[in-house]
Amino acid sequence: MQVALVGLGVMGKNLALNLIEKGLTLVAYDTNPDAGAELISQAQSLGIAERLHIVSDLGDMIKRLEAPRSILLLVPAGELVDKVCSDLVEAGVEKDDIIVDCGNSNYKDGIARKLKYQNKFEFATMGISGGAEGARHGPAMMASGSEGGWERIEPWFEKVAASYNGDSCFARVGQSASGHFVKMVHNGIEYALMQLIAEVYQLLRFGTKRSPEEVAAIFRSWSEGRLNSYLLAISAHILELKTEQDEALVDLIDNKVGAKGTGLWTAQNALELGIAVPSLVAAVQARHLTNTIDTHAAKEMTYQTKETDEINVDLDELKDAFYLASLLCYRQGLALIKGASRAHQWKVDLAKTLQTWRAGCIIRADYLDDIAEGVEFIDTLSNETKALRKVAGLAVSSGLAFPVLSATQNYIATLSTASNGHLVQAQRDYFGEHGIKTHQGETCHLTDLVDIDQKVR
Template sequence: MSSAQIGLIGLGTMGAMLSLNIAEKGFPVAVYNRTAARTRDFVANAGELAANIVPAKSLEEFVAAITPPRNIILMIPAGEPVDEQIAALRPLLDGDDLIIDAGNANFHDTDRRARDAAAAGVPYLGIGVSGGEEGARHGPSIMGGGTQAAWARVAPVLQAIAAKYEGQPCAVYMGPDGAGHFVKTVHNGIEYADMQMIAEIYGIMRDGLGQDAKRVGETFAAWNGGPLRSYLVEITGEIGAATDPDTGRPVLDIILDRAGQKGTGRWTVIEAQHLGAPIPVIEAAVTARNVSAALATRKSGEALFGAAPSGLPAGAVSDAMLESALIAGKVMCYAQGFDLLRAAGTAFGWSLPMPAVAEVWREGCIIRSAMLNDMATALADDADRNLMFAPYFADLVGRHVPALRKTVALALTHGQPVPALSAALTWFDMMRTGRSTANMVQAQRDFFGAHSFERVDRDGAHHGPWGDQA
């Protein structure tokens, strides 16, 4: 008999935690995993919440357990597995049953699946879910994409399980088709950049100032009480303080310097290039991850050229200066992310609720930050303006860019790689340069390809006096 109000397929870490969250909020949830043993173990370990969980051994049993019209969440790996699961589900469903892809889908895939669903006359929803294991269990940030009717149908459940910021659910409808998954992708791109800038500041502390992990952790913990207050700064403080139980050494010192990635940061960069929206800080962060993976090559480079000299001049860098540099970099990173969202909205015909994007990231997600409240305010005032130009952030950047400049200059002079912080500084300088050097690029393009150029003193397309020189 039908007894569940909603169903969820995929009991990996995120799916299991989201199921417990749903059950805890009072919604009976049917669960199914293709590995039956995982379903049994999940229910056996659910404790009191097991009373609100309906396990299923087969897809047919799973579908029968959900009260029509059915709402089914997919928490499975992105790509072909989602298409295969949809193909297996559809013949078992009624025409008004809703499939909700809550994985890290590429928004192009979501667009395609939404078109296919619309052509078949069945509902479909793609939602970005951020917050990791803890967020899924206790309240993630949720970004919805699809029809408004489909969103409205499951909004009570999604808003109930979402994180809350001063009582407001961090679950927002972003727009049609893949809009929700695109917003989540940009979230992840900003996440890459935020993490990379923190890592670069850590590198200066470790290699330039000779600080141990504990000292680094204490500094970040202190910074979390100021303008940098955020989840990532908070956990960086905790990471610095952590000790490896096997060796007694700081955990940071026993972790291999090779970072993984699941591809969402790369998607962000690819889409930015297609849209002509510059996001150099995020691009630098993705590049840094790729370089980190080339561990053997980096070691060969060090053997050939020698490592950068350790240590910075005494008194050249202070904690306050590094904090200030990170504040400036953070503002520029987020400004670039919101510019990309704005460009996507224009290109794809989405009316993205820009202030609401900042608001939905205030709790539950990985990039939650105290700054997001001020960003929401600035975007509500003028959603089309670059965030860095909003009065509050213009003042913030003006006060903190000098520290960013000193930090980057010192690091580069002493051979310490700071790709994301350097990209932030260079982008700032480009954005405040009224007359750039692109006139030289235009002249070169016209010289070798007769592409023409614009003049400063008259309209139209023009060519230079190159004659037959090309």
């Protein structure tokens, strides 16, 4: 089996080695000749260089591949993807060739490209998670589309991807560009989980005055049970790291968080679809707030430092609260995927989606089985629900910021307790005559139910 790969950056280079090691013959191209030379050197050291061919231009790459061709793109999202696709058309790709965009492209771009290139080649999308380590040894792979070309390469991707209990973490999750949408939401969940862990660290570090090393020990103990996850494990490791001067590494890092855009896309698409994902949105905004000082509005948005209060939190309750909050972050993401699938008629399989997340990816966790149980399972977690209420209240009372923890508590409370929406809708009808709906399902106006002699001026 021959496959071509365009783009030998960190992800491309590591995926290339993974592909070759699994038995594929790879033809690789990058505009940077040093990237190809480095890949050859690594392949030689592993004794697999005979299955690798580095080419100097796309035309040579096309000639080396037997038709129908399978070409993977691992180039930065945006205009460069279109440029490479256009260059491949000029280089001689044919209608039955499949080109798979494996980068972090916006799913809307994927939909447009499928239409743009439909008579030139088969265009497909696939999200890949796991970072460089995952790409090298087995990533999570969220593919989409029904193109015939998938039949040629799907068996190989099942081998290249991570596996969990003997099942591959590669799947075609749905139609069209749903693979990139699923990967986008995966990243939105990732934002929320990272921020949630950071908030629990903050509560323990500054709310209860524990050291980074003590917080790491707590995270380690949680990881030994049902809370085991990749993100919790790396957080514990980070908090254990010290310099030669015995300083905690975490204390030397600037308090500004970067972002590549997929978290923002998640928030934007949730708003467009009218699906509430407050924990995921709060995580995006939390990152923005860390960079406030660099904005034009910095002077207006920088406030005087305030003292915070020490609190006493029960560690078992904190553990239960963190567990439920984590489950709810995933559930919000799955609700967004389900809503988008319905709106776009993608027929996304949520079971397959969760399967791709079980190993190899950044949001892998032992409790994904619990998430798969759905809302019915979450409704049985009465102790965890009470713990989340208590911990969220205690955390906020300290004066510290807990955007995701608070948003998650608000999410479950809004969906499971008395709502205030009836008053807001009454306000809308009062000043804008937007209408109200009664418990009997009747649509009317306030004035149909009561006399309003004179409205407030």
